[in-house]
Amino acid sequence: MLRLLRLIGQRTLEWLETLGRAGIVWLWAIFGLPRRGDLALFTKQIFQIGVLSLPIIVLSAFSIGGVLALQGYTQLARIGAEESVGLGVALVLLRELGPVVTGLLFAGRAGSAVTAEIGLMKATDQLSGMEMMGVDPLRRIVAPRLWGGFIAMPTLTLIFNTVAIWAAALAGIDWLGIDPGGFWAGMEDAVELWEDVGKGTIVKSVVFGVIISWISVFQGYDCQPTAEGIGNATTRTVVYSSVAVLAVDFLLTLVMYGEFK
Amino acid sequence: MRMRTIEISVGAFLLAGILALVFLAVRVSGVSLTQSAGAYKLFARFDDIAGLRVRSKVSMAGVTIGRVAAIDVDSEYGEAIVTLEIDKRIDNLSADAGAQIQTEGILGGRYVNITQGADEEVLQDGDTITNTQGALVLENLIGEFVTRMGDS
Structure with missing residues (x-):
């Protein structure tokens, strides 16, 4: 009994300690950026995290948008409401699927790479080497990756949503023959700029970007400096990020769109 | 490079x-039209709004001229008070203009339809439309039909 209590206490303390370390890394890195010389590092990370994630994002967006239109059409055509495909697809993408799917892909594509890179730097003593040269690794390594993620994730989500809606229009209008006027007008009537694009796409994707970057950077920075440790840390990044994205998405939807006030 | x-x-x-x-x-x-051109507020009291929502359309002859900004209830008279935001460009609604709650298509949402009146006087910001007709609720119609069937 006592041993069980002790185990619980030990785990809680360890967990709190990890959270505290993660908070310190985050704070230092957040305030570590605003210097002029770092702009190049920052640009390089947006390239690594954002631009290189574009192919997978565009490809997924295209197939998800097309699939939504095809599936929506088969159901809605039965009650003669096939023009509602446009607004249905747009609302689903802007409010939920866009940020969530981009978040999951982003965690798998960019988050894991960041963790592995920082972990390997730690394992090969590059981080301690920098410290010895008087270069702060938090400022030089961690901060650009964190800020790169903050910028890249919303941008990728906007691109994802645009491509997916375009793919839905392609599938719906050009293949299935939905009237283009009804398709676009229904969408314009139903979608509100702040309510759907602002709260749905932008707020959610910024929050997800912060969470995923934070988890992946911290897992790399905090990993065991061995081959196995790096592997575990990379796995943890993808698992924690995915779970966090889905859980936080639920909370955000509850707060922003829940009917109770 | x-x-x-x-x-x-x-x-x-x-x-x-x-x-x-x-x-x-x-x-x-x-x-959004209400944000771009500016809008003014009108109030309308209905006996039943049945599914009208905030941000529903306000239209005249099928053309959207505004949105529903807020819905409140006046518990003293048992009526709904609907706040309408009307586009500034529509500034000649006469004082006896009418407002009806109608349904878009068979499954569509509810919207407020404005019909122009003949009065010389014009509705200003904050005025109330008095000539209103609430939503037709299917259950009430069926109920009325059934009681009449019973009477005859």
Whole structure:
């Protein structure tokens, strides 16, 4: 009994300690950026995290948008409401699927790479080497990756949503023959700029970007400096990020769109 | 040289993001009319609004001229008070203009239809439309029909 209590206490303390370390890394890195010389590092990370994630994002967006239109059409055509495909697809993408799917892909594509890179730097003593040269690794390594993620994730989500809606229009209008006027007008009537694009796409994707970057950077920075440790840390990044994205998405939807006030 | 291509592609990436935002704002959500031209408020009291929602359309002869801004209930008289935001350009609604709650299509949402009146006087910001007709609720119609069947 006592041993069980002790185990619980030990785990809680360890967990709190990890959270505290993660908070310190985050704070230092957040305030570590605003210097002029770092702009190049920052640009390089947006390239690594954002631009290189574009192919997978565009490809997924295209197939998800097309699939939504095809599936929506088969159901809605039965009650003669096939023009509602446009607004249905747009609302689903802007409010939920866009940020969530981009978040999951982003965690798998960019988050894991960041963790592995920082972990390997730690394992090969590059981080301690920098410290010895008087270069702060938090400022030089961690901060650009964190800020790169903050910028890249919303941008990728906007691109994802645009491509997916375009793919839905392609599938719906050009293949299935939905009237283009009804398709676009229904969408314009139903979608509100702040309510759907602002709260749905932008707020959610910024929050997800912060969470995923934070988890992946911290897992790399905090990993065991061995081959196995790096592997575990990379796995943890993808698992924690995915779970966090889905859980936080639920909370955000509850707060922003829940009917109770 | 390498850095140059990276910078160019990052610039293009961010530009694509901004263009995507513009597309989502203009093409997908449509620039909202009440925000662009300015709007004024009118009130209308209905005996039953049955499914009218905040942000529902306000239209005249099928053309959207505003949105429902708020819905409150007046518990003293048992009526709903609907706040309408009407586009500034529609500034000649006469004092006896009518407001009806109608349904768009068979499964569509509810909207407020405004019909122009003949009075010389014009509705100003904050005025109330008195000539109103609430929503037709299917259950009430069926109930009335059944009681009449029983009477005859």
